[in-house]
Amino acid sequence: MTTRAVVLGVGHYLPERLVPNSELETLVETSDEWIRTRSGIERRHFAAEGQTTSDLAIRAARAALADAGVEADTVDAIILATSTADLTFPAAATMVQAGLGMTRGFAFDVQAVCAGFVYAMANANALILSGQAKRVLVIGAETFSRLMDWSDRSTCVLFGDGAGALVLGAAEGSGTTADRGILSTDLHSDGQFRDLLYVDGGTSTGTTGHLRMEGKEVFRHAVEKLAETAHAALEKVGLTGGDVDWIVPHQANIRIIEATAKRMQVPMDRVVVTVQDHGNTSAASIPLALSVGKARGQIKPGDLVVTEAIGGGLAWGSVVLRW
Structure with a gap:
């Protein structure tokens, strides 16, 4: 028998404020057509005044726990993927832990920008396979609207706020690709590309800073590296794109x-x-999409799912799992 990290539940939360492209037309020189044509984005959500990343994460976590039918005090660990933590420290994950009323286990943040949730999933999988945890709450949560330079129309129209979460639990499998749970992971980074996507703030400047991106270069790297990491993760378990349900x-x-x-x-x-x-x-992107995909009736038990992401660092990776 083989131990697997199986998805027990999924959930998400979006802030109440809905911001259509038409609203951004009043803030920066852009148009609904320009945004849709170049990104496919029609609308996004922005966190309310005083609403923090951990607030969003707590709501998504509660939804995932309810979907799994488990209580927070049965969770051994919380891993929160975020680049917009409430404070420099402590980890926003500990604020989620307190918000859920947990007084046991441990909690920490993972920072790999847009690839953060894939990295968090890989870490959760390792904790479960090693026996250090039997149940892990994995969350992606962001308030990227607070990092935008509202004079830069190439970036400020692209981002939104939200949170998604999964509950992973240890289960026994046969050791084949028919098992439910995480089958393989594949992670990469290359710091020589850090200037392609970054925030120009931090301890070196004493400011929060704004997001900066070389869009064309990020696009080129994304298409190449995302397909490569997805193929690599599938190859590790003898699968191909033809086996993928979603x-x-x-x-x-x-x-x-x-x-x-x-x-x-x-x-x-x-x-x-x-x-x-x-x-x-x-x-927050991938767990949000997983939760919405399940709610739509797209992702069903037994489906083979591949998630892949790339973000600042550059950092990228993928996870292959059977739902």
Whole structure:
């Protein structure tokens, strides 16, 4: 028998404020057509005044726990993927832990920008396979609207706020690809590309800073690296794109999503797409899409799912799991 990290439940939360492209037309020189054509985004959500990343994460976590039918005090660990933590320290995950009323276990943040949730899933899988935890709450949550330079129309129209969460639990499998749970992971980073996507603030400047991006270069790297990491994760367990029921990609840009699916030879009707409704929510993107995909009736028990993401660092990776 083989231990697997199986998805027990999934949930998400979006802030109440819905921001259509038409509203951004009043803030920056842009148009609904320009945004849709270049990104596929139609609307996004922004956190309210005083609403923090941990607030969003707590709501998504509660939804996932309810979906799993488990109580927070049965969770051994919380891993929160975010680049927009409430404070420099402590970890926002500890604030989620307190918000859920947990007084046991441990909690920490993972920071790999848009690839953060994939990294968090890989860490949760390792904790479960090693026996250090039997049940892990994995969350992606962001308030990227607070990092925008509202004079930069190339970036400020792309991002939104939100949170998604999964509950992973240890289960016994046969050791084959028919098992439910995480089958393989594949992680990469290359710091020589850090200037392609970054925030120009931090301890070196004493400011929060704003997001900066070389869009064309990020696009080129994304299409190439996302397909490569997805193929690598599938190859580790002897699978191919033809075996995949659903790709649940990082929701950054519809053109990247389409180009990656084409390279993987997976038709778009087997790709979960939410970018039109949420924009780029960074580390929250994949768990949001997983939760919405399940709610839509797309992702069903037994389906083979591939998630892949790339973000600042550059950091990228993928997870293959059977739902």
